Amino acid sequence: xxxxxxxxxxxxxxxxxxxxxxxxxxxxxxxxxxxxxxxxxxxxxxxxxxxxxxxxxxxxxxxxxxxxxxxxxxxxxxx
Numbered sequence: 001x002x003x004x005x006x007x008x009x010x011x012x013x014x015x016x017x018x019x020x021x022x023x024x025x026x027x028x029x030x031x032x033x034x035x036x037x038x039x040x041x042x043x044x045x046x047x048x049x050x051x052x053x054x055x056x057x058x059x060x061x062x063x064x065x066x067x068x069x070x071x072x073x074x075x076x077x078x079x
Contacts, residue, residue: 004072004073005073005075006072006073006074006075006076006077007068007069007070007072007073007074007077008066008067008068008069008074008077008078009066009067009069010051010064010065010066011064011065011066011067012062012063012064013037013062013063013064013065014060014061014062014063015030015033015034015037015060015061015062015063016030016060017029017030017058017059017060023059026059027059030059030060030061031061034053034061034063037063038050041065041067046067046068046071047067047068047074047078048065048066048067048068048078049065049066049067049078050063050064050065051064051065051066052064066078
């Protein structure tokens with residue numbers, strides 16, 4: 001028999017601007033989307049760590065996050 005002792009997943013998410021909107025408004029929407037994503041992680045009580053968050057020259061945001069996988073124990077992955 002086997003059991004998962006620890007598991008995490010690393011994701012790189014690119015929050016893109018909507019092309020059919022004005023640039024300033026599209027940037028604001030992307031920032032709100034990132035904030036909503038982070039709030040969702042908190043709401044789900046999922047353990048996570050943001051490895052990097054970079055705003056691109058066009059205003060889009062690239063977020064690299066390591067998070068708990070399927071509510072499995074995280075071991076020392078997030079240390």
